[in-house]
Amino acid sequence: MKHSPALAGLIDALRTLPGVGPKSAQRMAFHLLQDGRAGANALAASLTAALAAVRRCSRCRMLTEAELCSICESRRDADLLCVVESPADVVAIESSGSFRGRYFVLMGHLSPLDGIGPEQIGIQELEALLAQPGLRELILATNPTVEGEATAHFLSEVARRHGIAATRIAHGVPIGGELEYVDGGTLAHALAGRQAIS
Amino acid sequence: MKHSPALAGLIDALRTLPGVGPKSAQRMAFHLLQDGRAGANALAASLTAALAAVRRCSRCRMLTEAELCSICESRRDADLLCVVESPADVVAIESSGSFRGRYFVLMGHLSPLDGIGPEQIGIQELEALLAQPGLRELILATNPTVEGEATAHFLSEVARRHGIAATRIAHGVPIGGELEYVDGGTLAHALAGRQAIS
Structure with missing residues (x-):
């Protein structure tokens, strides 16, 4: 069925989010307009505020609201x-x-x-x-x-x-992982990067 | 690490969406502020527009922008x-x-x-x-x-x-499903709702 224009526009806009397909976008749109109107207003406001305030750290290009991000500001x-x-x-x-x-x-x-x-x-x-x-x-x-x-x-x-x-950075078998389920490329890296046991 | 206030506010607002946890919300926020600024502006605008325009159909309570939704308007x-x-x-x-x-x-x-x-x-x-x-x-x-x-x-x-x-509506084994993987409650419904083969 065809959605009304404002609803279709909202669904299209939500689909630009990472990991959101047509079904999820429709679910989100219905949620926002149905039970979550307060949340929807907050989302629109915080999105506009973040777009205006957040920019890149002038030193490390991390997202920040100040000239320098909190990491560049701290003593590192x-x-x-x-x-x-x-x-x-x-x-x-x-x-x-x-x-x-x-x-x-x-x-x-x-x-x-x-x-x-x-x-x-x-x-x-x-x-x-x-x-x-x-x-x-x-x-x-x-x-x-x-x-x-x-x-x-x-x-x-x-x-x-x-x-x-x-x-x-080192590539190899992740901690907690099982060799059986690790792919060949990772195992090859793990073997090539082996270290002496001290 | 602590996010800046505008970023933290955006992440909190995104978490109110259905199916979105802290990790997804952070990913969405970074995407919106990093590569997707045009999409973020469109999302904020369409959200505001939809909140203003979309309401409930006066007859069936479906979401619509008019007094009656498209289904109630059509000849049914x-x-x-x-x-x-x-x-x-x-x-x-x-x-x-x-x-x-x-x-x-x-x-x-x-x-x-x-x-x-x-x-x-x-x-x-x-x-x-x-x-x-x-x-x-x-x-x-x-x-x-x-x-x-x-x-x-x-x-x-x-x-x-x-x-x-x-x-x-009838409850039973979904089309394309395999009996082996259908839960007991559904199978009980499917058996109780059996129909004569015509």
């Missing part, structure tokens, strides 16, 4: 810089509590076919950080996908030109 | 009235193309513990429809849950008082 080890693809990756690494350095958010990965080259992933800002004194190591934490690996390789070359050591 | 069999819990149920039955009657949308089900009684599911509007001449059968298509069954039972009593026949 200045000798380690971790490059990630998205703000969600920063959140994931921060929640692991295992990193005390700074970040640089590419907001994507190299993808020449989509017109995403070094400019689009902020190579100028990154080179400015690489030129700063005190930086010792560039940790490449892009995703272990074809594009992520290519981006990591490209950035390692850039780091080499600046005389900065570039490292790649 | 006036002798059949199908009672469903939500607008999504109307869409599902319409897409099956197997019903030519009219609908009545309860916008919920009886749930005394949540303060949802006959008033809240529109019993007055339904009784007005039951009193109209020409109506022959009330089809109860509420969900096969405890609340849905209780609501169907209550509405069948109401229909009986108006001298209207009340029927319940």
Whole structure:
């Protein structure tokens, strides 16, 4: 059946959200207009407010409301810089509590076919950080996908030109995982990256 | 890590959507503020527009932008009235193309513990429809849950008082399903509802 124009427009707009297909979008739209009108008003208001307030950190390109994000503002080890693809990756690494350095958010990965080259992933800002004194190591934490690996390789070359050591995060069997269910590529990485037991 | 206030507000608002947990909400918020700014503006605008324009059909309580919804406006069999819990149920039955009657949308089900009684599911509007001449059968298509069954039972009593026949949609093995994977309650319904092969 055909939805009314305003309802169809809302469903189309909700479908642009990641992970939301036509069925989920319809369910969300009915929920918002049926039981969740207060929530819908709050969503529209907070979306407009966030669009106006949130921008990129001038140093690391993380999403923030200030000139510098809370991580760049806080006292962090200045000798380690971790490059990630998205703000969600920063959140994931921060929640692991295992990193005390700074970040640089590419907001994507190299993808020449989509017109995403070094400019689009902020190579100028990154080179400015690489030129700063005190930086010792560039940790490449892009995703272990074809594009992520290519981006990591490209950035390692850039780091080499600046005389900065570039490292790649380890790939292997996830903690709690069972070898039986791990794919071949991951197992190959796990074997190749084996370390002496101290 | 702590999100900035506008970002945290957006994530909280997105979590009110059905099927969206904290991880999905964060992913949606980052997407909206990162790659999807045009989509985010469209979402905020269409949400505001839909909240202002969409209301309930004065006859069947379906979501609509006009006084009557498109189904009530169209020429439908006036002798059949199908009672469903939500607008999504109307869409599902319409897409099956197997019903030519009219609908009545309860916008919920009886749930005394949540303060949802006959008033809240529109019993007055339904009784007005039951009193109209020409109506022959009330089809109860509420969900096969405890609340849905209780609501169907209550509405069948109401229909009986108006001298209207009340029927319940059939429950049984879904088409394409395998008996092996169907739960016991459904199989019991399928056996009890068996029909002679003509």
